[in-house]
Amino acid sequence: xxxxxxxxxxxxxxxxxxxxxxxxxLIDEPERSEGNQRRYTKDGLSRLSFIRHSRDLGxxxxxxxxxxxxxQHPEKPCSDAHSIAARHLQDVQSRIAKLRxxxxxxxxxxxxxxxxxxxxxxxxxxxxxxxxxxxx
Amino acid sequence: xxxxxxxxxxxxxxxxxxxxxxxxxLIDEPERSEGNQRRYTKDGLSRLSFIRHSRDLGxxxxxxxxxxxxxQHPEKPCSDAHSIAARHLQDVQSRIAKLRxxxxxxxxxxxxxxxxxxxxxxxxxxxxxxxxxxxx
DNA sequence: TATAATTCCTCTAGCCACTAGAGCTTCAAG
DNA sequence: CTTGAAGCTCTAGTGGCTAGAGGAATTATA
Numbered sequence: 539x540x541x542x543x544x545x546x547x548x549x550x551x552x553x554x555x556x557x558x559x560x561x562x563x564l565i566d567e568p569e570r571s572e573g574n575q576r577r578y579t580k581d582g583l584s585r586l587s588f589i590r591h592s593r594d595l596g597x598x599x600x601x602x603x604x605x606x607x608x609x610q611h612p613e614k615p616c617s618d619a620h621s622i623a624a625r626h627l628q629d630v631q632s633r634i635a636k637l638r639x640x641x642x643x644x645x646x647x648x649x650x651x652x653x654x655x656x657x658x659x660x661x662x663x664x665x666x667x668x669x670x671x672x673x674x
Numbered sequence: 675x676x677x678x679x680x681x682x683x684x685x686x687x688x689x690x691x692x693x694x695x696x697x698x699x700l701i702d703e704p705e706r707s708e709g710n711q712r713r714y715t716k717d718g719l720s721r722l723s724f725i726r727h728s729r730d731l732g733x734x735x736x737x738x739x740x741x742x743x744x745x746q747h748p749e750k751p752c753s754d755a756h757s758i759a760a761r762h763l764q765d766v767q768s769r770i771a772k773l774r775x776x777x778x779x780x781x782x783x784x785x786x787x788x789x790x791x792x793x794x795x796x797x798x799x800x801x802x803x804x805x806x807x808x809x810x
Numbered sequence: 811t812a813t814a815a816t817t818c819c820t821c822t823a824g825c826c827a828c829t830a831g832a833g834c835t836t837c838a839a840g
Numbered sequence: 841c842t843t844g845a846a847g848c849t850c851t852a853g854t855g856g857c858t859a860g861a862g863g864a865a866t867t868a869t870a
Contacts, residue, residue: 541866543817553818554858562856573865575818584801591800596776599856605800612792619796620784627780630773637770640732644763648756656748660755663763664727665720677837678845688846690829698827709836711847735827 539569540578549586556586562599563595564589564606676714685722692722698735700725701741733762 540555546649559565566587568576578586588609592602601622650659682689695701701721704712714722724745728738737758744755786795 542818552858554857555678555821558857571818571865573818575865586689588801593856595779595800596773605797609797609801612790614791616786616788616790616794616796619794620786623780623784623796627784630777630780634770634773634777635772637732637766639768641763641766643731644759644766646762648759650752650756652752653806654748654752655744655750655755658752658755659743660752660759661741664731665724665745677847688829691827693849694828707836707847709847729827754813 540583542576542578545578545583545586548583549590551586559586559589560653563631564599564602595626596630601626676719678712678714681714681719681722684719685723685726687726695722695725700735700738709731732766733758737762 540548542553542556545551546556551559556565560567565582568578568582571577585606588606589602592605597605604622605619608614647659647663652658655661676679676684678689678692681687682692689693692701696703701759703713704718707713724742725738728741733741740758741755744750783795783799788794791797
């Protein structure tokens with residue numbers, strides 16, 4: 539049996555976050571000690587590790603809910619898990635694309651070496667969209 | 675003079691967002707009509723365009739506050755604007771790097787073509803961090 | 811066994827940058 | 841002068857936590 543602090547140390551998930559996941563229904567309410575403190579089993583530990591790992595990969599709590607549900611039903615088709623992951627991959631890719639456009643624009647405007655704000659490319663660009671090179 | 679709706683159409687900033695910016699102190703409280711409706715000048719329009727454009731480039735509201743302040747003081751050194759923009763560029767770049775690591779991992783795990791969840795790489799990987807190729 | 815230090819409890823509120831909706835008032839066109 | 845669109849304020853919700861208050865339980869040391 540683990541206390542919430544031990545669980546936190548083993549998974550790297552902060553204590554308030556564990557309680558938050560419980561509230562959100564991602565993890566079951568664990569048993570309690572006589573004094574009402576949470577006591578977790580190994581099952582609780584691996585479920586939380588699963589969640590932690592999914593969050594690291596950027597899945598939303600809603601996606602994780604689906605993935606956890608699937609993981610409890612090994613006979614279900616793999617394609618369900620795939621579509622969640624593939625949709626997330628697409629999302630990640632479009633975020634990358636957007637950030638790369640930003641990066642390009644930011645690089646361009648920070649190249650300016652004017653002395654003061656009056657002629658500074660950063661400020662000028664922000665004030666006038668027409669000075670941008672690309673759409674964003 | 676523009677109504678809030680006209681300002682919204684011209685800048686592409688939604689009406690509630692304009693009011694939110696006013697509340698946050700990014701834009702001055704505009705004059706009002708006799709019936710208490712907001713009436714904006716061209717100055718208000720260009721200030722809001724500046725904000726819109728900065729948000730498009732991903733600057734935080736706090737950064738924008740600084741940039742707006744600089745734009746009002748053309749004699750100030752350009753370096754202040756640069757450091758805000760450069761810091762933001764770094765932030766964007768580190769987000770890109772992180773997302774690219776995610777992308778790699780997600781691509782890898784979605785390649786699996788198992789039939790059901792029991793042997794699916796997506797679920798397996800999430801359950802066991804040891805199966806990941808890279809740190810993330 | 812007594813006490814001190816640490817961990818844990820619940821509850822509320824805050825973060826960012828909006829967005830949605832209720833219930834009401836004002837404006838502009840015909 | 842009527843009507844419908846657009847405006848007003850205010851409150852609450854979004855996601856995924858995080859922080860703090862004020863108290864109770866547990867654990868380690870003396």
